[in-house]
Amino acid sequence: MNLSSPTRLSPPAPTPHRSPLGPLALLLTLRRNPLEIWCEDDFRLPMQLRKTIVDRRALVNDPGAVRRIFVDNARNYEKNELQLRLLRPALGVGIVTSNGTAWRRQRQMIAPLFTPQRVKAFAVPQAAAAQQCAERIDHVARNISGHTLDVAKEMGRLTLEILEHTLFGQGLACEPSAFQHAIAHYLETFGRLDYFDLVGLPDWLPRFNRLTGRKSLQHAACVVTEMIRQRRALLEHATPAPQDLITLLLTARDTEGQALSERELHDNIVTFIGAGHETSANALTWILYLLARSPAWRRRVETEIDAHAHEGPEFTDLPVTRAVIEETLRLYPPIPMMSRVARNDDVLSGVAITAGTIVTVAPYVLHRHQTLWSDPHAFDPERFLGAARERIERHAYIPFGAGARVCIGMSFAMTEMLMVLRCLLGRFRFDLVPGHRVVPQVRVAIRPQYGMMMRVSQREAGHP
Numbered sequence: 179m180n181l182s183s184p185t186r187l188s189p190p191a192p193t194p195h196r197s198p199l200g201p202l203a204l205l206l207t208l209r210r211n212p213l214e215i216w217c218e219d220d221f222r223l224p225m226q227l228r229k230t231i232v233d234r235r236a237l238v239n240d241p242g243a244v245r246r247i248f249v250d251n252a253r254n255y256e257k258n259e260l261q262l263r264l265l266r267p268a269l270g271v272g273i274v275t276s277n278g279t280a281w282r283r284q285r286q287m288i289a290p291l292f293t294p295q296r297v298k299a300f301a302v303p304q305a306a307a308a309q310q311c312a313e314r315i316d317h318v319a320r321n322i323s324g325h326t327l328d329v330a331k332e333m334g335r336l337t338l339e340i341l342e343h344t345l346f347g348q349g350l351a352c353e354p355s356a357f358q359h360a361i362a363h364y365l366e367t368f369g370r371l372d373y374f375d376l377v378g379l380p381d382w383l384p385r386f387n388r389l390t391g392r393k394s395l396q397h398a399a400c401v402v403t404e405m406i407r408q409r410r411a412l413l414e415h416a417t418p419a420p421q422d423l424i425t426l427l428l429t430a431r432d433t434e435g436q437a438l439s440e441r442e443l444h445d446n447i448v449t450f451i452g453a454g455h456e457t458s459a460n461a462l463t464w465i466l467y468l469l470a471r472s473p474a475w476r477r478r479v480e481t482e483i484d485a486h487a488h489e490g491p492e493f494t495d496l497p498v499t500r501a502v503i504e505e506t507l508r509l510y511p512p513i514p515m516m517s518r519v520a521r522n523d524d525v526l527s528g529v530a531i532t533a534g535t536i537v538t539v540a541p542y543v544l545h546r547h548q549t550l551w552s553d554p555h556a557f558d559p560e561r562f563l564g565a566a567r568e569r570i571e572r573h574a575y576i577p578f579g580a581g582a583r584v585c586i587g588m589s590f591a592m593t594e595m596l597m598v599l600r601c602l603l604g605r606f607r608f609d610l611v612p613g614h615r616v617v618p619q620v621r622v623a624i625r626p627q628y629g630m631m632m633r634v635s636q637r638e639a640g641h642p
């Protein structure tokens with residue numbers, strides 16, 4: 179299972195296959211765990227073109243070609259249908275699942291919420307939510323026998339609470355745990371590729387494994403409708419309303435003075451709950467796991483956090499902690515794979531790409547590529563410190579995507595993770611429960627298949 183190194187931690191990752199999977203094995207593996215489809219050449223070659231019965235696919239690992247797809251010739255590469263089929267049932271016509279003019283219009287309307295000043299101001303409520311989570315963990319550390327908790331679940335709850343404190347000022351109109359449950363159910367049903375989608379059968383044929391997922395979608399839809407109703411009531415009566423995502427979406431106008439449609443409004447609220455929750459929650463879970471497996475790095479992070487314990491909540495100048503976050507996003511990028519379809523013929527890395535080719539850029543593979551990283555499967559945050567950080571090619575490291583469609587929540591997420599780690603690692607130490615199985619699995623994001631059971635203990639600042 180592991181590509182282990184004698185000196186540094188090589189955390190769990192599926193062993194790449196010797197040669198590419200055949201069509202049937204590929205279908206089965208994509209459905210079980212898309213992280214297991216890769217073969218050795220994928221981590222070795224800059225570019226591969228493969229023809230299947232249904233389409234032509236290119237896997238791109240050359241940073242120059244990545245730049246061409248996302249930046250220089252981005253208009254030629256639209257999000258492709260297969261990727262959209264996973265997300266559209268929930269995210270509808272929102273910003274993540276739109277292309278072309280519809281996407282551009284929404285991006286311009288939502289961007290004012292993510293300016294550097296707005297993101298800086300979010301640090302305080304993010305830290306407050308982390309504090310609330312610390313109180314819950316404190317209860318476990320003091321009172322629960324065995325002091326164990328599923329950190330994956332706890333981080334899921336925390337990142338939802340952070341959204342409540344920042345983007346959704348009046349809360350989620352339901353218990354965060356109920357929403358968390360609905361999202362988990364959605365990912366287990368809709369979040370798995372369906373055989374019918376994989377072989378390109380039309381949408382009107384029912385996907386049986388998804389029938390049960392509809393209930394969670396309906397639940398989320400009702401909650402979001404209620405959130406919009408409450409906010410409209412406030413705005414109509416000129417009552418002071420939180421200056422958050424919902425107010426922005428309700429009041430924003432495009433360049434022609436048009437508001438978002440009712441559908442766009444609804445779908446963008448669901449989009450931000452989905453996109454802003456699973457990604458950060460899984461990243462935080464993997465960070466706590468990797469630190470538990472690397473005591474030396476954990477001590478360095480604790481020392482840095484302790485040294486700045488007196489700083490205000492918005493303090494983010496923590497280079498070692500930041501390097502640990504970046505290295506975790508390299509090894510376990512929450513969005514492990516992005517696909518686009520070429521609208522017109524193009525050339526990537528000297529290879530002709532014909533119109534209709536599906537071009538995949540997989541951060542999971544790119545970030546572990548032998549030609550771009552030394553000891554690529556090893557956990558080594560040193561890569562992201564000082565001069566070493568500057569040597570990393572811009573388009574060899576893309577956990578947040580690149581170009582115009584780069585993650586709109588990137589700075590929000592980085593601040594959020596710093597705030598959470600500062601708060602939690604200043605007070606607690608997390609250790610893996612012996613024997614707990616940790617298996618990375620893709621359900622839209624990379625998550626630990628069996629959760630992340632950890633033992634939590636209190637620590638005092640300055641004490642190793």
Ligand code: HEM
Pocket residue numbers: 273274285449450453454455457458461507511512513516517576577578579580582583584585586587588590591
């Ligand atoms: C560690 C945390 C996160 C990671 C690794 C991440 C990663 C990504 C990636 C890779 C994309 C581009 C997808 C593509 O081009 O196909 C993306 C887009 C997006 N992300 Fe994030 N994200 C994170 C957190 C967040 C947060 C906290 C929010 C909201 C507050 C958010 C909102 C979005 C939205 C709305 C888009 C679509 C942007 C567009 O298409 O214009 N993300 N994210």
